[in-house]
Amino acid sequence: MFNKRIKVKELLKQEPAGQEVTVMGWVRTFRNNQFIALNDGSTNANVQVVAELGKFDDALLKRITTSASLKVTGTVVPSVGKGQKLEVKAATIEILGDSDAEAYPLQPKKHSLEFLREKAHLRFRTNTFGSVFRIRHALAFAVHQFFNEKGFVYLHTPIITASDAEGAGEMFRVTTLPFENTPKNGDGSINFKEDFFGKPTNLTVSGQLEGELGATAFGEIYTFGPTFRAENSNTARHLAEFWMIEPEMAFYDLEDNANLAEEFIKYIIRYVLENNREDIEFLSQRMVDEEKQLPQDKRSEMGLIEKLEFVVNNDFQRLTYTEAIDILKESNYNKKKKFQYPVTGWGMDLQSEHERYLVEKHFKKPVILMNYPASIKAFYMRMNEDGKTVAAMDILAPGIGEIVGGSQREERLEVLQDKMKKMGIPEEELWWYLDTRRFGTVPHAGFGLGFERMIQFVTGMSNIRDVIAFPRTPKSAEF
């Protein structure tokens, strides 16, 4: 048995009373041949290990370099130095693993986020990524806890799918067919009967349709899994592989849906504010430091913590698409032609700049936009009584834009069939989906929340590649 240690996070909560401990971790810094800042990843805080002068061999001390791993036993005593209440007076120091300080890719200085992306296998060892990924963990746990408390069933919808009816974006093909001597039919087309699943298959873009199958049996379900887009978008907001949370609820209308989404977002942010205070404080300070380079008017109006507390403590602004168009049309921004895409009027799709105007300039809070024109939304969204809008909703967050997209689903079989026909979606492919409308259909609704965008919002990280462990983007699938 080797794993007899106290984690630094736990140790730092103790009172120094001469107790004996074993700590293990990686060296962050080593000062004056005496003071070791040891980190074990449980927190950004290091524990100070004191190697009394003269007590240890020079040969050993020379090996205490940045990122070397140590096993230290010693006693916990009050620290005379500043910045920590306790330190470990080392009785024994064992080098578990050396680290050639000159070869080690992360030098004890500030590295750019771009540089660290190329060292994604080591960036977890920095304070920024330590905080980001502990918060990612906490948000994920809060997601499960929220839905579990409410009696939702966690449904694992399939990753490989033969259905491409959802139309949320371009898809990756999944195949075991060879590119050379691909099996062909008599007419020269590819013989997908020879493929692993006996037909063409793709990576899922959404678990929603299968989620509805679960909701119309269990009442309330949610998914939380990877989804994929084969879109050639090389931006700070897009990933080819990302994680999505998709709750789906029977007996919900659009208002119920919006209520749940708002409660959900507040819950998981509150969870992090309560459980990851140190990490949030670190990232809050980081954002201030980063923005010092920006001109005053480009800086965030609120600090990170202030922003999160504001979101948790205030109602989201709810309005219809139609009201939003009126606000945008009448805005000074539009009149002064500051929008890249002019506001042409009702029926137009909102661009990111319009959404951000509403959220950041006009309302200065998260916004729930509802009841969009049917023509710009997906086939499964419920037609409103006006015959031209659907019961859709998007939630827009300051600094991020769309963070949730959802709708009440069209539960009326004939209306849905009619819509599918108009949109050219073949019924044969979705017979199973239509069955839920044939046999005891119910009003139901759901939404999708992009997990990485949520993490960006909570951590203040501006590039989505910095909130997922190993980002997949066009021409890049490292590690």
Place this chain on the structure above:
Amino acid sequence: MFNKRIKVKELLKQEPAGQEVTVMGWVRTFRNNQFIALNDGSTNANVQVVAELGKFDDALLKRITTSASLKVTGTVVPSVGKGQKLEVKAATIEILGDSDAEAYPLQPKKHSLEFLREKAHLRFRTNTFGSVFRIRHALAFAVHQFFNEKGFVYLHTPIITASDAEGAGEMFRVTTLPFENTPKNGDGSINFKEDFFGKPTNLTVSGQLEGELGATAFGEIYTFGPTFRAENSNTARHLAEFWMIEPEMAFYDLEDNANLAEEFIKYIIRYVLENNREDIEFLSQRMVDEEKQLPQDKRSEMGLIEKLEFVVNNDFQRLTYTEAIDILKESNYNKKKKFQYPVTGWGMDLQSEHERYLVEKHFKKPVILMNYPASIKAFYMRMNEDGKTVAAMDILAPGIGEIVGGSQREERLEVLQDKMKKMGIPEEELWWYLDTRRFGTVPHAGFGLGFERMIQFVTGMSNIRDVIAFPRTPKSAEF
């Protein structure tokens, strides 16, 4: 707002005192034109709704068919009928969705599991699958709670990967290249620079290698995500897409690893025994009923609940591979040549029948087998001092076989490089993995638990296709 209802599970906990409630759900049965068994998926138990004779139109009553969806308001009163303490005396009954009883695929009779697999979009509405998937949810939540309580970080390792070094099995290709007019290099080979990621990519078979990157920064991490095998195994034990949990821990040796795995398995089983009692009881009875068709000697020695409680309350049997070979060699089974694969001696790979003999006949409890011959295990497992075994462990469960595979990892750079060279694994592909051994390497270990096999163990379901929502198997990717 539509979602004003009490869930059946909550309602059945109340005392009947004439309180007014709204319930919504699907009709299971309708007896005597009066008694509606309504189910909402929160539990297998139905609430009895009483439509007093003469109070409702015949036209309405005719529409109360199997799987029709209803909204009922009424008062909660004591039930005079057997089997329930309360019932809802209906004041209003609204049909939310009709269901043509003749067309509805699930008739109110027992269907075979094979039949229900073809109706996987509706099978959640049966008692068996209701219980199985509520337990699946509970196990998933218990997994997250266990690791969260211990301070592990949940790491989302990538699904799409360019690395195929792990060698755990055949892989699915992920691509956006067309099969027709595939871009080629000058020498006629496929030009993968034109593919989405600029190189060939696959679906992951394991998150372990990336998990080690997390563990050597955060100390303790776990993954919980989908993994894939493109193996043409059409059995009751294999899926092409399944979910796996892979914890990875710095500062752990093999014994620490086995301790954690045993604690983990007991924790999640105990969680289900405590939180899903009704569902476990239902499945326990189901297993008894199913096994009535079998001859006495083919039936399970223990009932499902008895088995789970036994696992929770007893130490797993730990022994070395070498000891296991001796037991197998000396067994009457072997001497009477009852094994399909004879026990040839030390160095052989154990077959499923050997594992099951150890677990089910010899020890009659879960077994942790440790220290396998290096020659039959993966490159990253730590070489023991004997120079011929590695610090690997498999956990074998009664009725299932291997449920966990793990090892202490080889943390010594030179030993690892040597092993990779011998096994023909190119260092260039795993430079990032080797970096963890270059810069502060530490003793570390981890394991993988197949989530579906665990669910099989807990639910007693004998076919793995019945514990995942929409199974992916050779020639089948429905829904």
